[in-house]
Amino acid sequence: MMRLTCPFCGARELHEFQFHKTAPEPGANPFAAVYERVNRTDISQEYWQHLHGCRAWLYVSRNPSTGEVYQVHLLGTQS
Amino acid sequence: MSVRAPRYSAWSLLRGRFSGPGFWRPLWSGRQLQKAYDVVVVGAGGHGLATAYHLARDHGVRRVAVLEKRLVGYGNVGRNTTIVRSNYLLPQNHYFYEDALRRWETLSRDLNYNVMYSPRGVLDLALSDGEMVSLARRGNAMRLAGIDAELMDRAGVMKFAKELVPAGTRRFDIVGGLLQQRGGTVRHDAVAWGYARAASALGVDIIEDCEVTGLVTTAGVATGVETSQGPVAAGQVVFAVAGHTGAIGTMLGVPLPVETHLLQAMVTEPIKPLINSVLIYVHPHGEVYILQSDRGGVVMGGFLDGFPSYTREGRWSRLEDVVQSAVALLPQIAGLRVLRHWAGTNDMTMDGSFIIDRIRYDNVFLNGGWCYGGFKSIPASGAACAQFVATGTAPDLIRAHTLSRFASGHLLDERGGGPFPVRL
Ligand SMILES: Cc1cc2nc3c(=O)[nH]c(=O)nc-3n(C[C@H](O)[C@H](O)[C@H](O)COP(=O)(O)OP(=O)(O)OC[C@H]3O[C@@H](n4cnc5c(N)ncnc54)[C@H](O)[C@@H]3O)c2cc1C
Ligand SMILES: [Zn+2]
Numbered sequence: 001m002m003r004l005t006c007p008f009c010g011a012r013e014l015h016e017f018q019f020h021k022t023a024p025e026p027g028a029n030p031f032a033a034v035y036e037r038v039n040r041t042d043i044s045q046e047y048w049q050h051l052h053g054c055r056a057w058l059y060v061s062r063n064p065s066t067g068e069v070y071q072v073h074l075l076g077t078q079s
Numbered sequence: 080m081s082v083r084a085p086r087y088s089a090w091s092l093l094r095g096r097f098s099g100p101g102f103w104r105p106l107w108s109g110r111q112l113q114k115a116y117d118v119v120v121v122g123a124g125g126h127g128l129a130t131a132y133h134l135a136r137d138h139g140v141r142r143v144a145v146l147e148k149r150l151v152g153y154g155n156v157g158r159n160t161t162i163v164r165s166n167y168l169l170p171q172n173h174y175f176y177e178d179a180l181r182r183w184e185t186l187s188r189d190l191n192y193n194v195m196y197s198p199r200g201v202l203d204l205a206l207s208d209g210e211m212v213s214l215a216r217r218g219n220a221m222r223l224a225g226i227d228a229e230l231m232d233r234a235g236v237m238k239f240a241k242e243l244v245p246a247g248t249r250r251f252d253i254v255g256g257l258l259q260q261r262g263g264t265v266r267h268d269a270v271a272w273g274y275a276r277a278a279s280a281l282g283v284d285i286i287e288d289c290e291v292t293g294l295v296t297t298a299g300v301a302t303g304v305e306t307s308q309g310p311v312a313a314g315q316v317v318f319a320v321a322g323h324t325g326a327i328g329t330m331l332g333v334p335l336p337v338e339t340h341l342l343q344a345m346v347t348e349p350i351k352p353l354i355n356s357v358l359i360y361v362h363p364h365g366e367v368y369i370l371q372s373d374r375g376g377v378v379m380g381g382f383l384d385g386f387p388s389y390t391r392e393g394r395w396s397r398l399e400d401v402v403q404s405a406v407a408l409l410p411q412i413a414g415l416r417v418l419r420h421w422a423g424t425n426d427m428t429m430d431g432s433f434i435i436d437r438i439r440y441d442n443v444f445l446n447g448g449w450c451y452g453g454f455k456s457i458p459a460s461g462a463a464c465a466q467f468v469a470t471g472t473a474p475d476l477i478r479a480h481t482l483s484r485f486a487s488g489h490l491l492d493e494r495g496g497g498p499f500p501v502r503l
Binding site: 034 | 329337396429
């Protein structure tokens, strides 16, 4: 995994982006949303920010065991 | 049934030299997986092997198995940068790491295996007055606990670490440092092999190529584990899987305050002795630590890659970052070639401190959340975890390291960074 494709800026080097955390399960209580993480080895759904780019918040789904990136969306527009 | 391993000594080395093939035996015996054990330990990293060793040695637990998905030493125990130290700020952490450091001092004798503990000194550098203040705070906390710590000004640092000369070539000059002289390095492979050998000699079964895929329970009590080699009954189960701690939580249906991040390290071609201690510099955007291996290679590492990954493939920009930081401190090494670089999976907790506690079931234990600092803790963790499992009561040294501390607000946030392993 060397690059992410920002919906606004296109494919950009990984160091422009900052990982924030894995997206909490729907309906997670406030404690879980802050402290617990979803630890799946096959798919990881995450909040990222294109921090050193357009600064958009992104929703990224990836395979953390292979590095393959499935989807990058503007946060809130993921299906 | 214990298999007597020959004791190592200068005499046995000599005998080995003049004996035929077959004198040197495998370090641990290739025993077969049995149907049932008193304690099954999952993961043959440092923590799993040390826990099994202490269960057998200190508590007389007869039937102990360590089940390992890959090979002994394949995980982080064989991938780390070998630094040991006890220079932590919080009492709950520094007393524990100090216990570990004292055990490192005598471990070669205890295991009858040379783990090459080298108290060459760990020197944290400050390049600004603010950094100096925070080092002084940490050093004072350590000294109050009776742990050696020496605050040095610029002249002191330059005298101790002569390789940091020539000055004036750095953009930010060195202001001072905090030295822990008893800190240093320990040969990581030897730790895995030494514990495996000693545990095996006490009758512990070390089973490689055996992945634990599930927990078997009856009426709210764990009765064994499912493995790639079939089911195994167990009186108690200890998970010591380091980078796969989060995945074990998912397997047990317990979401954990853990994220798995890669950490990289690298080593250069060997050179003559240059760096006599371990140099560490933590800056607002990352960190770098540098030491020279006994073979002469310059070993360097830095901060996490920064996102969940199990690939063990490091991220390029982090490698660049570490090299740039290292060269800024030691311009002399700029021309060296990097021979190898690698990565390991680290179980980062939301406060940066480890967890040894029961998980979901009364007879299932979690030994994890070691973050990027779990090598130095191995001897203390093995002893404490074994005591917890054997007696049912957590020893004082790990009483604060519960899983429930996150919900109750008793965090052990060494860094003061909040519930994120990475903030850059
Ligand atoms: C590059 C790097 C540098 C580091 N530098 C330092 C340092 O200088 N000082 C320091 O103190 N710490 C350091 N660390 C951290 C330290 O290495 C780890 O915290 C520590 O080794 C983790 O504990 P362990 O040895 O038990 O883990 P591991 O050796 O990773 O053991 C866990 C084992 O569990 C096995 N396993 C996982 N899942 C299963 C399953 N389902 N069934 C069976 N087996 C399973 C794995 O295969 C693995 O062998 C570093 C880490 C890295 C990656
Ligand atoms: Zn963008």
